[in-house]
Amino acid sequence: MSSTVTAPRPWLFSPVVDLSLFVGTAALALALVPLGPLLGVDAQGAAPEWTWVTGVLMVDVAHVWATSFVVYLEPRELRRHPLLYVGTPIVAAILGMAVYALGEAVFWRLLAYLAIFHFVRQQWGFVAMYGRRMGETARLGRVLDALMIHAAAGYPLLVWHTRLPRAFAWMREGDLVTGLPAWVVAPASVAYALIAAAYVGNAIVQSRVAPVNWGKHTVVAATAACWYVGILGTNSDYAFTVTNVFIHGVPYLALVFLYARAGARSSERPRGIGARTVAFGVLPFLLTLWAVAYAEELLWDRMIWHDRAWLFGAGGDIGSLRALVVPLLAVPQLTHYVLDGFVWRRSHNPELSWRLP
Secondary structure (H helix, E strand, O other): OOOOOOOOOOOOOOHHHHHHHHHHHHHHHHHHOOOHHHHOOOOOOOOOHHHHHHHHHHHHHHHHHHHHHHOOOOHHHHHHOHHHHHHHHHHHHHHHHHHHHOOHHHHHHHHHHHHHHHHHHHHHHHHHHHHHHOOOOOHHHHHHHHHHHHHHHHHHHHHHHHOOOOOOOOOOOOOOOOOOOHHHHHHHHHHHHHHHHHHHHHHHHHHOOOOOOHHHHHHHHHHHHHHHHHHHHOOOHHHHHHHHHHHHHHHHHHHHHHHHHHHHOOOOOOOOHHHHHHOOOHHHHHHHHHHHHHHHHHHHHHHHHOOOHHHHOOOOOOHHHHHHHHHHHOHHHHHHHHHOOOOOOOOOOOOHHHHOO
16 A cells, blocks of 8 residues: 655545534534434433434445445456455355354354444544545554554443443344453553543644644544443443444445545546446435345345334244344345455555545
8 A cells, every 4th residue: 555645635535525524423423312302212212213214224234335336336346356356245154154053142243343343443444544645654653543543442342341231232232242340441541541642642743743634633533422422421222323323334435425436537437337326426326325225124124133014014934044044144244344444455446546546
């Protein structure tokens, strides 16, 4: 991955877009927390159905399928790394069925921790992108950036493990490991405070010799605020949902759309379905993702969960086929986790250099 930057550029896209994605999304999520009682949240903090539809279906599940616009709906990219792109879902299905054979609880626990890792690493990815844009090459600064963003997400996660069970879960009840002693919170709090102080101190020093990297600081602050409020500041499934999925899924959807649109607007003709879709604007892009997300969740609900007959219709018991169906339905999610670690690396995807210069 090239680390050279010709001139500092403080925004990934533009001030308006970046601030809307990171400050706006985080502010909306945090504002929704105290408004919960006015929006149908009960005294136990259970998430009302509208939060599942908007947060889980239209953002979380949709952003998983958005990876298709970068890979599977981009013929040239698909041809560039066919073994990775074709092999990943196949391997995911095989490994998923193997893990499920060890027990349903084992499968969901592993999937939950893979999701947590993915969520944390995405925030680091945005921080790293901002650092690269601003031409930040100092090793100390990069180490502090990594420590800060991982602490901003990792500290609430660690404390959460000392307070299980909570009124919410990452995916399903009991998916996190219990038994972490409460005494670890004190040293973790000290470590978090020291990391934050070092990060702020380094930012102040850097501001005297270089432009302030407001985009990077925005991502760090939004992550710290949303993860703390959603996991530790409240004990509510509703609060966890709105603070967790929006700041993760909305920026990613925007990133994919803007990347795909750059390809559609290039001097070359649009090559795939993805480029042709985004060429018509953001609404066709979102409608496509929402339709596919609805289809996936319909299968989950009718065959596995049976929670939302009002939205998906009545389902039925699939019996022993569950051991086959559950891992297969998880393939899009697992594929997204794996491919997201490749497609946004310039060493892997040379088109990043001109689509997201």
